[in-house]
Amino acid sequence: MSLRHALLGLLSERPASGYDLLKRFETSLANVWPATQSQMYTELSKLADAGMISVSAQGPRGRKEYTLTDEGLAELRHWLTGTKPQRNTRSDILLRVFFLGVLTPEQARGYLAELTEMSEQEYEGLRQLEESIDWGDDPLSVHGRIALEYGLRFNAMRREWAEWAAGQIR
C-alpha cells in the first residue's frame, strides 16, 4: 500500500503527469521503492477515483497532469504520522546466508566476496550521485540527502560485515 503514498508524496511537491512521476521515480525513489510503469498508471487511476488526486491540466499526446487534493494531502500526513513503519523487510541476500552450509567453504566465501563487491559498487554509485546533485536548502534537498546518507552508511556497514563474515568461514 506504499506505492500510493510514494505517488502522493511526489505530487505534494508539484503537479505532474504519470510520465513525469515515472522519470522522477527512476532518479530518486527507485532505490527505496521500485515500481513499474504499469503499476504507476494503474495506481494513479485508483487515486483519482478515490479523490486523492485530480486531473488539473491536459497536454499533448493525451498527457494528464495530476494535482494533489486536500484529501490526498491528509492521507499522506496520516501515513507519515499515524501509521507504524514496522514493515517486514525481505532480503534474499541474507536468506542465502542461512544456507551457505550446503556449499563448500570456498563457494560460501565467494558469495560473501560478491556481497563485498556489490556494496562497494553501490557505495561508489551513491557517492557519485551525491556529487552530481546541486544540494540546496529546500526540504527536498535536505531529506534527499538524509536518505542518501543512509545508503552510504548502509553499504559501508554491509561491506565490513561481509568481509568479517568471510573470515568466520572455514
Added chain:
Amino acid sequence: MSLRHALLGLLSERPASGYDLLKRFETSLANVWPATQSQMYTELSKLADAGMISVSAQGPRGRKEYTLTDEGLAELRHWLTGTKPQRNTRSDILLRVFFLGVLTPEQARGYLAELTEMSEQEYEGLRQLEESIDWGDDPLSVHGRIALEYGLRFNAMRREWAEWAAGQIR
C-alpha cells in the same frame, strides 16, 4: 520465488512437516523472509508436485513429513551459486524520510526519534536472542550467527543515522 528456496534450505538440514517449518520460520527466518501459514502449505504442495521434496513419513492428524530430494538440493545449490541476489530492497521506513517536508520539523524529528527507539529495541532483542542460543560449531550455528551479527550491525548503524538525521532538521 525465494520462499521456495527458504523451504528447500530448511529441509536440507532435516526432514520436517509444514507445521514444523512454520515454527522454525517464526524463530529464525521470519526476520529476513516473512511468510504466512497459507503460503507455506501451498508452496510445499507445489514443491512436492515439482519433485523437489517428497513425503517421507505420515503421522497423526494428517501430518506429512517432507524430505528434500536430489532435485531439490540441486535447485537449492543453483539458487545459492548461480543466481544474482536482488538488491531491490523496499523500505517504507526510508520512503517516509523523503516526504518529511510535509510535516512540521517537530513531527519530522519525532518520526526519526521513533526510528532511533525502534533500532534500539531490535538491537536489544537480537542481543538477547544471541545470549539465549547455545552456539556450536555446526554449519547452522555459524551461519545463524553471521546473519544475527548483520542484524546487530544494521540496527546500530540505523540508530546512529537516525540520531544524526534528527540533527539535520530545523
Added chain:
DNA sequence: TACCTCATGTAATACGTTACATGATTAG
C-alpha cells in the same frame, strides 16, 4: 468433557512483474 495444541487446507483479494499494444509530437 472441555480446552489447547497440532495439523492441514481453500477462497478471496491485493499487490507486483512482464509483456503487449497503440499512437502523437518533436528533433534532426
Added chain:
DNA sequence: CTAATCATGTAACGTATTACATGAGGTA
C-alpha cells in the same frame, strides 16, 4: 521523413495477505 521520445493504457500471470474452515490428539 524517420527515429526517438513522450505518453497512456490493458492482459496475463505470479506472489503475498487475510480470512475462513475443519478436525484429530493430548492433557487437566
